[in-house]
Amino acid sequence: MAVQPPRVPIPLKSIALPNEHGGWGFTLEPVLLGLLVAPSGAGLGLGVFALAAFFTRHPLKLWLSDLRRGKSFPRTALARNFALLYGALALTGMLLAARLSAGPFWVPLLMALPLVGVQLWFDAQNRGRNLLPELSGAVAMGAVATSIALASGQDPRLAYGLWLVLAARSVASIFYARAQVRRARGEAVRAAPIYLVEFLAIAVLGLGATFQWLPWLSVLMLALLLPLSLYTFNKPPVPARVVGWTQMALGLLVVLGTALGARGL
Template structure:
């Protein structure tokens, strides 16, 4: 291996996919609850701290064996660069914070130490280290709330929302992955985790410690999970993407719930962004329909572009949820997105037809 070149991607990017959701959800919630440089710094801290874990783990494993490969040196360089960016994020938050943001991070340090211990012994994929890692990252949400000068109740609520979602998601996802591998795990621990999380969220919402919208999100996750556990197993990547979708939904519902409670969150800018993005996407939809008419298969760029229309439809629904006058415009955008997704799965010329219909509905919008 000493004379071989090592692909940068192999060292720089983690192999596990679930960690992305557990990392991005708390920093996104912090950005939504209290947008500003203080939460941008925590975003950098969380993202690059998560990315540093993989190369540093590779370097530790090599050095522990008394070996030094080309990947060892590359891993040390990449891990060091990630740590530097994470520290710059921490410094940005420290210089701009309006409250004691370090408190949640310090309280979560024992969890981080346990995760590091499990990593060193190759047990990071066990259930309890995965739970500890998710809760450790969840501390970034209350840190962002406190950095923005928000109260302890909002900080606690943001952590509890993510903690309940993490526990439910981990038990459910592990059970589903085992089923996808052809084993027959017991379903009741996952079912208990799903419905107990929703029940605790309901009790906390009744006492004003959580937005009621968080309970609705966890109830939706429990109902979907309970249904999926008795269906035929699906590939692991489908499980991962589905859980990331529910994680994003819960973050948005938590931020929406606090907005309804009078907190000036970043969601208040959703109506303006929806209008701006909607008009700019009309011409793009017709251009994509014309381009796809000459393609024999759907390019990846078209699937990526459809994500912009997903975002536009989501912003429209948020616009309605924030108390706007009832209007068919966001619903037309949503209908267009559903049609485009359905036709994108079919052979040409249907993908082009899907974008043409999407453009017409947005133009009517």
């Protein structure tokens, strides 16, 4: 009689939790910013929606990948169940937002759909780590902060200004982080284009602050990325996790600065 090999248990963490560390910051920042600037029950529902949607992506990708190949693995049913669970939580959050909203919160979410589509298309091709899908996904998530602000009846200028802040922070940080990761791999990196992207992001926020779409404190917080880049690009490269934690800290500063400034507008 043939002896069946022992089944290796599947770590639930590998199925249930996203494996993209940078995505945590780009998901939490819009939720935190929106709720700090404009707390409401509808905003809380949108926060649940955003977090659940972020959690859905990883198990959904695994499940659809197995279906596309016409195969079933021990992980397949787990991935399906987690994807359906997170999807149900996302739907619950959206229904709560629709029930309690005081404004057209759905408009920025619809505007972000093409960017989400770009990210999902690259995901389906196993190219989700390319620059374009990373930028598209991060910028799309900023729409959540705008939706939360609109759901509480905030001034649309400020609401869309929050998206602008998060988009500028995301673009600058992604270019910086990708360059640092390449340095850690021993690849040659030109720092000048990174500085240019950061400068343009700061300049865009400065223009937004001039027209009172966002507080000047947002500009100041993002401007911290320039001296950080000047310092770190002249030092030996550090592991990717250090880059990730540094960027999350910068993102938190941008969020807190924007929230404080928005309260004073």
